[in-house]
Amino acid sequence: MNLLRPVLGMLGLAIGFGLYAAANRYGDPLASVLIGAMFVLLGLLAFWYAKGERWIQVLGAVLALYGLLRMTLLH
Secondary structure (H helix, E strand, O other): OOOHHHHHHHHHHHHHHHHHHHHHOOOOOHHHHHHHHHHHHHHHHHHHHHOOOHHHHHHHHHHHHHHHHHHHOOO
């Protein structure tokens, strides 16, 4: 069993929650732009990481689309 993958997953989750909380401190509209940019980056990285797994690519595209909407329309 590869233990590195779950450890990196938990570390990434902790970093993500920390960045989300830090971005919320700036208030709107800057917080929405920062959080949206993080979702776009996460979506692009998931799409790149997928390497042919269609469901991960779809998830990455949905995350990136949500990030764009969060930055522009969803304040």
